[in-house]
Amino acid sequence: MTSASQSNSARSESFARQEREALAGLLLSQGPSAPTLCEGWQTRDMAVHLYLREHRPDAAAGMFLPPVKSHLECVTSTLEKRPYEELVEGFRQGPPKWNPIRLADSFVNLSENFIHHEDVRRGGGERVAPRELPAEMRAELWRVVQQASRVMVRADGVLVVFEAVDANPDSSAASPERHICGAKQGDEVRISGPVGELLLWVFGREDAAEVEISEDKPGAQKRISRRSI
Incomplete structure (x- = not known):
């Protein structure tokens, strides 16, 4: 090593x-x-x-x-x-x-x-703001998002684009770090937010995750699912 x-x-x-x-x-x-x-x-x-x-x-x-x-x-x-x-x-x-x-x-x-x-x-039902995470921890979690999404995310003809607005000190909403999984081509769905929130979304906590989701074709998002582990 x-x-x-x-x-x-x-x-x-x-x-x-x-x-x-x-x-x-x-x-x-x-x-x-x-x-x-x-x-x-x-x-x-x-x-x-x-x-x-x-x-x-x-x-x-x-x-x-x-x-x-x-x-x-x-x-x-x-x-x-x-x-x-x-x-x-x-x-x-x-x-x-x-x-x-x-x-x-x-x-x-x-x-x-x-x-x-x-x-x-976040289990109490009320909105709880995401924590401020150290930069190095965000970088480690971003690596987890990239690896786990390849296993967890199922996309039926959908190109899934993750956009991390805080993966490193230079990333932002205007120039996020990107990771693509799902279909090699097809309708596109973008999931944007802080790295920790993206990780929660990947692991099925979509109702609690503070992310923004956009689709270039109505209904594309519904063709994305997560594996149950």
């Missing part, structure tokens, strides 16, 4: 830890019964998910593999009986050393922790 790559990875890992700490603190301050942006989930459900994902990968596999789903449900039911504060503090400590996900902290956990932090921040 080059020194530049090592530096980027270290920054991402640091931001992931910052988001983890902030999310854990918010979960404790909100208590176990607060609403979140995740449909049907209160903060206790969020705490169970976060803990399980990092401490019980055998069960977390059930999120993606149907044969393991019953095991996931069994472990989830058991964790729901544990003290809320214990689950949150377990998440705050990060994945155990034996869990390979620890090695992916600079990418997977940055986006996971950021998104779920916003799920709790």
Whole structure:
């Protein structure tokens, strides 16, 4: 790994830890019964998910593999009986050393922790303004948007153009950073906004994300969907 790559990875890992700490603190301050942006989930459900994902990968596999789903449900039911504060503090400590996900902290956990932090921040139903994020963190999240959108976004004959107005110090609404995914050609849909808001949109939080969407043909936006993960 080059020194530049090592530096980027270290920054991402640091931001992931910052988001983890902030999310854990918010979960404790909100208590176990607060609403979140995740449909049907209160903060206790969020705490169970976060803990399980990092401490019980055998069960977390059930999120993606149907044969393991019953095991996931069994472990989830058991964790729901544990003290809320214990689950949150377990998440705050990060994945155990034996869990390979620890090695992916600079990418997977940055986006996971950021998104779920916003799920709790904005879960009350009232508009909550986007946070002011450090420039280096915005650059890392922009890389996540570019990579995740290729997997998450499904576009039926639609060219999807993401425009980040704050991806780097030189970007703005007049000259945003751009990323294209979806169909190689077809009707165009532009999704513009701050990087963090674009990430929330990619991961299905469109009702809460502060983005502007324009389409060059009526109905084009309706042909875009996101994968459920």
